[in-house]
Amino acid sequence: MKTEIIKWTFRLLPALALLAAASIALATDAGGPGYSYGGTAGKSGNCLDCHGNAKGIGDRYFIDPVKYGHTSHARIGCPACHDTVGRGHPGDQLVPAKTGCLECHGDKAAEYARTPHAANASCGDCHDPHRVNAPNEISGQEMNRMCASCHKKESMAAKHARWLPQADLHLDMLPCTTCHTGSKNYVINLYIIKREGDRRKGVFRVADFAELEKIAAGKDIRSIIDRNGDNYISLAELGLFNRNPAYGHLRLQGVLTPETVTHNFEILQNRWDCTFCHASGPGAMQTSFIALPEKSGAFRRVAVEKGAVLDTLNGPPDFYLTGASRNGTLNNIGLAIIAGGMVMPVGHGFLRFLTRKNRKGKEHQS
């Protein structure tokens, strides 16, 4: 009898192990799409009780709970990286250890280590692990601020101006990563920009959550553009936003953004050729999103109707990528005008040829 029980136990063990693994997998999926560590609840222990209070802890050790809460790091929690914090903290005066980024991001670190950048800047020089967002959650301007901490804007503008027409425009409108990473796909993110201060004179910059929340007057800020609340921006909704006089101080700024950001940051030979972007084919300018700021500082994207940036009447009035975002209807109108100019030479010329005998001998009588 005893041997029978042992035999059955061994037979059931693999099945039990599979059941346990499936339960764990289901539990971890509950955290939401894109993350495999579940939610943030309880993950950071009591750390944020002190470190989430700016006044109490001071700027140096302050962790913004809203921004941190949005990161994937919040889903593994503070102790996962700072594992030497003991019960005596902070009275023990020990500086807690930090886990290196390589432990989780080995592939990116290896890619980065092969670049000249690695000798000059570590991960932390560009990324703050307590507020880091996915590439499609940050604005182009914010991406460029990381680069600008070493690559000063003026010197970069001068360097690019040696070969790049309208270098200032390119540097203002594009994240550096658009050219300096090897992404295969690009989309257009449309950011709401707003004049600073006075409506007529202020400089345009990307509107933050608080500013748009005020304009939305208690509703979700998406409602500023997405009138019917279906989480999708149609051409008609885009046109209504662009033409709305109440939003005269708001505009849409289109930014050509890579879908994936690699860490090689190289000078790619095909980017010297302007047609990489300026003749990228009709498919390249079809996908666009409205990027809306969230309270955490990250941006969420709302899909816009295909080909919206090409639409002359409803599309964003300030986005135009020469040679790539031309409008098909306008092409036809332009060609019709040019063909109209041929009517006189062809039509008149034909009749002129047929009636040439009438003018024979009258060459000097006109």
Place this chain on the structure above:
Amino acid sequence: MSEQKMIYLQPTPVRIWHWLNALGIVTLCLTGAQIRFPEYLSMFGSYKTAILLHNTAGIVVAVSFSLWFFYYKLIANTLLKLYVPNREELQHGLLRQAFFYFFRYFRGDPSPHHATPDNKFNPMQKSAYLAIMFVLMPLVSLTGILLMNVTPMRELVILSGGLKFLVTGHFLLASSLCAFLFTHVYLATLGHSPMAHIKPMWTGWEEAEEHVEVKEQDRN
């Protein structure tokens, strides 16, 4: 029997301006076509070459336009007389000239207009040049200047309706100028011989006929 007489119709500054403009506008049309349709056209090599050539030709044509205006308005002081049709020309001259081009020309009748240094253009030419030189050229130049300087002139770009509006305007105006180019070149061959109107733009001198001049004086 008619007697040939040469009249000095096109002064040197006008001829230099005309051919500079012609070269500039043809360059602008061709480079503009490559800039808008780079996947189909590449006659100037790289896209960047087309852009630089387009910008250079644009500046040359814009400066040349300013010189033209300056010359005719301030030096020759014949701008309005040459380019603005008078009441008689609007009421009768336009129809008379159109009737000539589309009917009487085919019968072999002479043109009702005879160019003189003070009255170089027929009423149809005057109206067309008025629209081209006082509306199309300034607008295509202004939109081009704004499109060449988007960042430094951002406020003006916004004020004028946005980048897309400017590009649309620039493209349609340029298409109209390109259309005019075909008509212009063709009409230039409608003199008493195909080169009769083209040659004076190179040499300055045009053949006129004594009896025609007399007729013109009699009419006035």
